[in-house]
Amino acid sequence: MNRRIAILGGGRIGEALLSGLLSSGWRDPSELVVTNRGEERIAELRERYDVEATEDNVAAVTGAGLVVVAVKPQDIDALLATIGAHLTTEQTVVSVAAAIPTAHIEERIADGVPVVRAMPNAPATVHEGMAGICAGAHAGDEQLALAEDLLGHLGRVVRVPERSMDAVTAVSGSGPAYFALLAEAMIEAGILLGLSREISTTLVVQTMFGTAKQLRDQGMHPVELRESVTSPGGTTIAAIRELEQAGVRAAFLNAIQAAMDRARELAEGG
Known part of the structure; x- marks a missing residue:
């Protein structure tokens, strides 16, 4: 060639x-x-x-x-x-x-x-x-x-x-926007708790980066990683409870399904 x-x-x-x-x-x-x-x-x-x-x-x-x-x-x-x-x-x-x-x-x-x-x-x-x-x-x-x-x-x-391919588009093609939205929300939470925007941004971005490296480089399952930082009666489980009660997991499932549906519409000229 x-x-x-x-x-x-x-x-x-x-x-x-x-x-x-x-x-x-x-x-x-x-x-x-x-x-x-x-x-x-x-x-x-x-x-x-x-x-x-x-x-x-x-x-x-x-x-x-x-x-x-x-x-x-x-x-x-x-x-x-x-x-x-x-x-x-x-x-x-x-x-x-x-x-x-x-x-x-x-x-x-x-x-x-x-x-x-x-x-x-x-x-x-x-x-x-x-x-x-x-x-x-x-x-x-x-x-x-x-x-x-x-x-x-x-x-x-x-x-x-x-x-x-439409599922790939929905999961990884659009995926960076999901993580950016999550980062935005966490940074704003840090500011609400009294941190400066600079410090809150550094904390969130490095935490996301490090977590991604653990999942990729160490081959950890997301459940394994989550449980490794979740102590009985601790701060993390209190936060997880709020997220689950707010339907965050279901919201992600629905959002990514909507992204795939839209990808199919676009492929058909919609």
Whole structure:
């Protein structure tokens, strides 16, 4: 496969990919091209990363082994109309456009081109992201492995069937917003209790970070971790009781179900 990678869209996720690929050494600047609208942004990307940057999507995909579609969902049809006929079966398309099924892309590009759909999340910008990937009709293990290598530079990757991608979107795609809302509430609670915003923020953010590391690096089950800091008659169980009585657990279940339902509506053009 040609080592050249074309990243179509130099926004948040597109730039995160660019940064991750370069910092890891997986690709040299000469093997990367990024596209974006607007000369100012193009010049910024070119200067920051020393890569080819252009507004010409057709030129970018020509000769690229891997084409990453990183535009907003509302812009994808116009992009595919421009590049679709110029793609070949020797290339692999990896789409990170939210809620766009592989079939939608396959219908708008040359026949037989392998397509992999991916759902990364916002922490990809600090290379601690979580992505789910699935194969389209013409993609196999080779293309999935390529997508894993690509997105692995931004965090962790799991393979799922396409029918599960809306669930991935609801859990990890939207997940950072849930944690941010929780952090916001805990920080405000600290302020209510007399802490400064700075101290409260530090306490909450580091606690969330450390807890995540315990769950991931030590392989602790969430129940095990919760019980390890919950003493009989103590402060933690008093707080847990209030959260359970307020229906926080059920609220999360309902919220994530609603997110998945909305993802399905968007995939159907809703």
